[in-house]
Structures are given as structure tokens and as C-alpha cells.
Amino acid sequence: MKNMAPHILFLALLALATSQAIASDPSSLQDFCVADKMSQIFANGLVCKDPRLVTTDDFFFSGLDKPGNTSNKVGSSVTPVNVAQIPGLNFMGISLARVDFAPYGLNPPHIHPRGTEILTVLEGSLYVGFVTSNPENKLFAKVLSKGDVFVFPQGLIHFQFNYGTNNAVAIAALSSQNPGVITVGNAVFKSNPPISDDILAKAFQVDKKIIDLIQAQL
Known part of the structure; x- marks a missing residue:
């Protein structure tokens, strides 16, 4: 078993290195992937258009x-x-x-x-x-x-x-x-539905009337 220890350590390190490589961004497998805006499929990014239809x-x-x-x-x-x-x-x-x-x-x-x-x-x-x-x-x-x-x-x-x-x-x-893009003022004071005045007033340590004034301006 003692002779096996170096081999087990090597295999563990190899597995770790392989898992890290797989977790990285994959290399591109094609020249381009023009977005197909008409596709109804939801993906992380946009579905590729048929390359024959690309202009x-x-x-x-x-x-x-x-x-x-x-x-x-x-x-x-x-x-x-x-x-x-x-x-x-x-x-x-x-x-x-x-x-x-x-x-x-x-x-x-x-x-x-x-x-x-x-x-x-x-x-x-x-x-x-x-x-x-x-x-x-x-x-x-x-x-x-x-x-x-x-x-x-x-x-x-x-x-x-x-x-x-x-x-x-x-x-x-x-x-x-x-x-x-997340514009801070809009996200905080103009969310839909709005964040409660009580929460915003406590977060910014101001009166609720000031919160109402800011929301009206935005």
C-alpha cells in the first residue's frame, strides 16, 4: 500500500487539474454564432442562426x-x-x-x-x-x-x-x-413594484417624505 501512495496522489492531482480545465470557458467550435433573434428558445446567450442565412x-x-x-x-x-x-x-x-x-x-x-x-x-x-x-x-x-x-x-x-x-x-x-446596466437610483427608488417607503427610509435614515420626493423626481 505504501508503494501505491505516490500513484494515488498523482491521480488525485490529475483529476483536480482536469476538473478545473472543464470548468473554464470552452473554446469556440465555429467561426461565429450570429444571434437568431426570431428563436423562441431561451439560452445563456442567444441561439445561433443557420450559417447559410448569415449576411x-x-x-x-x-x-x-x-x-x-x-x-x-x-x-x-x-x-x-x-x-x-x-x-x-x-x-x-x-x-x-x-x-x-x-x-x-x-x-x-x-x-x-x-x-x-x-x-x-x-x-x-x-x-x-x-x-x-x-x-x-x-x-x-x-x-x-x-x-x-x-x-x-x-x-x-x-x-x-x-x-x-x-x-x-x-x-x-x-x-x-x-x-x-443597473442604474442605482432607478433600481432603488423606481422598482416595479416599488420597495416599501418604510424600508427605504430606514436604509437611508431619512423621513419617508424625502423618499416620496425622490421617487417623484425619478
Whole structure:
């Protein structure tokens, strides 16, 4: 039995290594998997279209040169380019967005639950930042100028603010075909059905009238 010990240890390590390899993301087994938006099958991602029906337009999007409409309460506009706009992005793990800012416009604190973001300023300047998780809640923030780049880790609350008197434009690239977005204010104060005023008032340590006021603004 003593002579068997090294062999048993080797087999155990081999099994562990194999299980870790199987748990990683699989390699692509085809050139592409263009999303079939007409499919009624629910999957983690979107079902592949028959490759014989794929066209060049499945990999194409036009219009990112056009400014978004920033005439809203926060003074910003996001033009997404993800799998919903380019079906060919399905299973490729990337997407991007154009973000336009009016003077003093804000992209409110939000989260991308499925993707890391890297932001490049094309015009103007932005004050940007993200906050780490509990209990530290540390703010990492910086003023960016034209040509500057900043990274927002996946799942952390972050924001961008145009503190200048001119318009600002940025391009955000994300590590997911569908990174998702959770705007903190909307999620907390504008859920459907709404979170109880009692719960929100206690969470923020304010009077329920203030909660009602915030909800009315959103």
C-alpha cells in the first residue's frame, strides 16, 4: 500500500487539474454564432442562426458618429452597440457604447453586472470614478481629458460627470456581448413594484417624505 501512495496522489492531482480545465470557458467550435433573434428558445446567450442565412449586415452597425440626445434631466445619452444591435457579437464577449454629455451632464452611478468597462474620452473632459465593495467603499476617481482612458471593474458602482461648459463625448468598451446596466437610483427608488417607503427610509435614515420626493423626481 505504501508503494501505491505516490500513484494515488498523482491521480488525485490529475483529476483536480482536469476538473478545473472543464470548468473554464470552452473554446469556440465555429467561426461565429450570429444571434437568431426570431428563436423562441431561451439560452445563456442567444441561439445561433443557420450559417447559410448569415449576411454581412449581421456584423455591421451604422450611426455611432451621431450625437445622442442629452436634453434630459441628467444631461447624458448612451448609444449602445451590443448583441441587440449587432447579432454577430453573440458569444464574442465584447460590446461598446457612445456616451454623450451636455455641459454638467452626468452618467449617473450605475453597475454593469456582466462586464468590465474601459472608457476613452474623445472630446471634452470628464470626472469619473468607481467605488469598491463593502466595507471599504473606497472611491477611485480622476479627471480625464481628451485621449485619456479609465477602467471600471466589473460589478462596481461607477459614474462619469462633465464638469465643463462644453459638450463631452466618450467611447466605452465592455467585456460582454450584453453587459447589462443597473442604474442605482432607478433600481432603488423606481422598482416595479416599488420597495416599501418604510424600508427605504430606514436604509437611508431619512423621513419617508424625502423618499416620496425622490421617487417623484425619478
